[in-house]
Amino acid sequence: MVMERSLEDILPIFGVEQDCILSKQGDVTIAYRVELPEIFTLSTEDYDNLHFAWIKAIKALPNYTVLHKQDWYLEDSYQAPETQSAKSYLSRKSDEYFLGRKFLNHQCYLYLTKKPAGRKPGCSMFSNLIRRSIIPDSILDEQFLSDFSDACGKFKQILEASGLLRLTRLGEDDLLSQRRKVGIIEKYLTLAEKENQFLMQDLSTSEGLKVGSRQCVLYTLGDAIDLPHLCGSRLTYDKYSTDSTRFSIGFTSPVGLLLNCNHLYNQFIFIEDGQQTIQKMEKKRLRLQSLSAYSRENLIARDATNEYLNEAISEQRLPVKAHFNIMLWSDDEKEIKELKNKASAAISQMDAAAKEETVGAPQIFWAGMPGNAADFPLNDSFDTFLEQACCFLSSETNYRSTTPDKGVRFCDRLSNKPVFLDLLDEPRRRGITTNMGLLCCGSSGAGKSLTMNHILRSLYDQGTHCLIVDIGGSYRGLCDLVGGTYYTYEETAPISFNPFYLPPGISLDTEKIESLKSLLIALWKQEDERTSRAEYVAISNALSGYYKKLEKEGLFPCFNTFYEYLEGDYKEELRTHQVREKDFDLGNFLYVLRPFYAGNEFGYLLNAREKLDLINQPFIVFELDKIRDHAILFAVTTLLIIELFVSKMRKLRGQRKALIIDEAWKAISRSGMAEFLRYAFKTIRKYNGVPGVITQELDDVISSEIIKDAIINNADIKILLSMSKFVNKFDKLQSALGLSEKAKTMLLSVNKDDREIFIDLGGQDMKVYRNELSPHEYYAYTSDGEERVKVLDYAERHGSMEAAIEALVNERMRA
Incomplete structure (x- = not known):
């Protein structure tokens, strides 16, 4: 019972x-x-x-x-956390x-x-x-x-x-x-x-x-x-x-x-009581000593007890x-x-x-x-x-997670459970990072573009303005999905801008004048040519007079109307003020700039009538692959990118801005953008800016003085992917990136097949995550040539990027 x-x-x-x-x-x-x-x-x-x-x-x-x-x-199952803000299409699909x-x-x-x-x-x-x-x-x-x-x-x-x-x-x-x-x-x-x-x-x-x-x-x-x-x-x-x-x-x-x-x-x-325990053990040892002659087990127990007591006393151990x-x-x-x-x-x-x-x-x-x-x-x-x-006390727990509104979703390494990582704000509050500079490095095929697409989409959903300079078209799908602005050069649709346009509510200021002066001087003079004080003042006066004329006559701001103003009103103004040709050669200035006027070789470049308000456009991609070897188009484009991002920095106060340069090093190193990046990594954190660079070439990291001295030293966020190809050169890479032995051990454990990535925040907080994506996210981010073409083709066929992704995912599930 x-x-x-x-x-x-x-x-x-x-x-x-x-x-x-x-x-x-x-x-x-x-x-x-x-x-x-x-x-x-x-x-x-x-x-x-x-x-x-x-x-x-x-x-x-x-x-x-x-x-x-x-x-x-x-055992538990993942439930997506609630957020205060409405979720985007990819966030909802990820939760599902x-x-x-x-x-x-x-x-x-x-x-x-x-x-x-x-x-x-x-x-x-x-x-x-x-x-x-x-x-x-x-x-x-x-x-x-x-x-x-x-x-x-x-x-x-x-x-x-x-x-x-x-x-x-x-x-x-x-x-x-x-x-x-x-x-x-x-x-x-x-x-x-x-x-x-x-x-x-x-x-x-x-x-x-x-x-x-x-x-x-x-x-x-x-x-x-x-x-x-x-x-x-x-x-x-x-x-x-x-x-x-x-x-x-x-x-x-x-x-x-x-x-x-x-x-x-x-x-x-x-x-x-340690002393009482030792006294009891001493009595036990004496008892075993007296019995050791009768049993080998007692002899062994006596020796073990004796060793225990010797260690307790000699090493001051606590029993x-x-x-x-x-x-x-x-x-x-x-x-x-x-x-x-x-x-x-x-x-x-x-x-x-x-x-x-x-x-x-x-x-x-x-x-x-x-x-x-x-x-x-x-x-x-x-x-x-x-x-x-x-030694037997447990010492580890699961990956911790921040809120989705503040973090980027990755997965832990053990069970692929989603966790959210705040790359920008929390590390600075904790004092482990001092800036928001980002460096992403990994061998070809390791998943850099997928990772950066995912990070940028998360930042965009959280209200960040993203400006990406790309070579290879890795961000076309995401840009179309979020309704961003995509710049690329096609023979039938050449790239065009309008740096003279001012969005509604934004007035002409000194900063805008200075950026336009820099553009005009770059188009007029070669890098080794000196600009005199008189020429500088003349161009400044020309811009001021031009914008006054726009206000009075309601003309459309673009390079064409500016060029016409120079040929007409401004020529008369120079004659009235008796400006000598040796002080400012207007004829030479007009002759050099004429190719950018309507009907000439680059008449399309600075006279755009669409995509005008770029300051308030939160997602912009410049794809430079087809113009990176074109001296004029590339130089002008990089200058306009600089001008655009500086304008966002100054005018969008309180708004987070991200400037990401993806595998454009060889092109950028031949332009003034290299010095701008040096400036950006040191300065734009003061304007809530996030500068980031992505590279796959080991020599880019080691040999480039700009990356080594300016970018690496000011990039507290390092996202590194599989380095299996660099094992034999790892000492140089470790030295260049300033990685500790702990970081080296963790980085070399990264498995490319599991889409693992190593994230180092300020050299203090280091973890390996898995960047597992939902099928919908994968098709939005894919940089594979055939898949990317298929996604864009489906988008044209079905009328939107979302419909294209749904169709591709359904096909994949049926296969």
């Missing part, structure tokens, strides 16, 4: 007072939520620093304290694509429990699961609570000083269940997988451990014989390591996020007891077998022996309840030193 007991009768928790869990044995527990470092982001040195931080912090705790760290790993993607959600809690004076140690035979208790008076001792709270505050401060952890004290609202939220005590007892899961379930220990209909399996590391021969702060992860680099993960990662199923990882460290366990559950018997295999394999990766606990499982489960760690059966723990015990 199975005897049933009410949970209320045997519950060891007395209550919650002053945000502390109080047990019926007089134990006081302070609880924290812990933010761990993100997985795959720490170096070997980081793991060592984290390990030493735990050791230092635990040593600050008083004797008879129990550290209970509890990591929950629960990733909806329901499975991943392992991780939450980490830390419970520090102080035992009262005179409390008897826990034991399997005397667990409070099977016996009642009398509440001691010490539970009401305010000094006891105050001293312990101060010790916990110091513990928290030491851990957070490492810069790798963050602890948040849990209050009564977190510890106890609320109307719409399960508290952590009830969550543990019911293995609730959702915050709003309020179904109370039976606990059964008659046929193994069962919570409701779910069978629980418990694997323990509670005996020294089951432990690995060697332990440390880290393991080498072969999947991401190379011949020259060792990629590190936490020592317990195999039983953490890498164990892909619902499970709990409990870690217990019991801090007793502790420890226990670690992994609990898994399922209501499917077939799945239980699979879970056992997964857990055994995970434990074996730590070089430990997997031991399934059966007889003592209920007592161990009961002691894992928040606030009840002091009742853990110490016969299921083992003696060790604090340094070794801390």
Whole structure:
């Protein structure tokens, strides 16, 4: 006959007072939520620093304290976060694509429990699961609570000083269940997988451990014989390591996020009186010494005890007891077998022996309840030193995400779960970047254009004005999709601009006059020709007079009407003021500029009547492939690009602007735009500007003085793709980009086949992400020649880019 007991009768928790869990044995527990470092982001040195931080912090705790760290790993599915702004077409399609993607959600809690004076140690035979208790008076001792709270505050401060952890004290609202939220005590007892899961379930220990209909399996590391021969702060992860680099993960990662199923990882460290422990071990050694003559086992145990005591005294080690366990559950018997295999394999990766606990499982489960760690059966723990015990503390969590309104969506490296990364604002608020300069580098075919399309689309959706200088047509699809302005040269539709046009609401100012003067002088003079003061003033007066004439007569502003003004009114004005030809040769000026007048060779170039208001156009692409070797067209175009972006900088105050140069280095290096880029990377951050360059040639990065001295030094955002082709030249690349050894290890682990990218923010925050795209995004961004032509052809056939993408995706799904 199975005897049933009410949970209320045997519950060891007395209550919650002053945000502390109080047990019926007089134990006081302070609880924290812990933010761990993100997985795959720490170096070997980081793991060592984290390990030493735990050791230092635990040593600050008083004797008879129990550290209970509890990591929950629960299967979950992705739900797109709500945003305040309306979502664009590609954002909606992205949400649909990733909806329901499975991943392992991780939450980490830390419970520090102080035992009262005179409390008897826990034991399997005397667990409070099977016996009642009398509440001691010490539970009401305010000094006891105050001293312990101060010790916990110091513990928290030491851990957070490492810069790798963050602890948040849990209050009564977190510890106890609320109307719409399960508290952590009830969550543990019911293995609730959702915050709003309020179904109370039976606990059964008659046929193994069962919570409701779910069978629980418990694997323990509670005996020294089951432990690995060697332990440390880290393991080498072969999947991401190379011949020259060792990629590190936490020592317990195999039983953490890498164990892909619902499970709990409990870690217990019991801090007793160190001197008393050593005295007990000395007595044990003497007892074994007297028995060693009768048994070889006693001889071996004596030697082991002696080594333990020698190390404790010589190295000033802190003796502790420890226990670690992994609990898994399922209501499917077939799945239980699979879970056992997964857990055994995970434990074996730590070089430990997997031991399934059966007889003592209920007592161990009961002691894992928040606030009840002091009742853990110490016969299921083992003696060790604090340094070794801390190796078994979990050290990693999932990638963190910012809000979609502020970030770019990538995917984490473990489960391809979407995460949002703020490249611009958050890093500057945290002080890890000082500018918004961006450098994207990777070998051919690594996915640079797909990545930059995706980043620019996200920035555009967030209100950024994007101006892109491209060679290769990589941004045509995105530009058409968002209704942007695309400039390219075709024989039937040559490229044309109108720098003389002023959008409504924008008046002529000194800056506009100066940019037009620079353009006219560039068209008139060669680079090595000097412009006199008289010529400079004459052109300035000509522009001022021209715009006054426009106001009076209502003429259309363009180069043609300006040229006609020079031939007519301005010629008379020069004659009236007796301006000598040697001071300003108007005839020569008109002769040199005549090819840009209507009916001549470049009559189309500066007389556009469409696409006039470029300052207020938020997405503009200049595709320069067909004119990059044309001395005049390219020079004029680059000057106009400079003038346009400077105008956006000055006039669109408060608006974010992005200037992206994609693989145009050889062309740009032959023009005045090279110096402009040097200026831009140093200056436009003051105007909320984002300068960015993209290159695939290693020599571009290493040999170009402009990139090395101006761009790299002022590009705190580095987006690097697969460098497998550069392995033999990597030392030069590492030196040129200023990459640390940690960055080198992470960068060389990037897998091009998984569309992985390495992002370095200010040399401090480094991660590898996956740039997985929805099919709709892929067709919008594709730079593959055949696919791009097909997308544009479908857009013409179906009437819009959105309809073309839908048709292509439907074809792909049917194939």
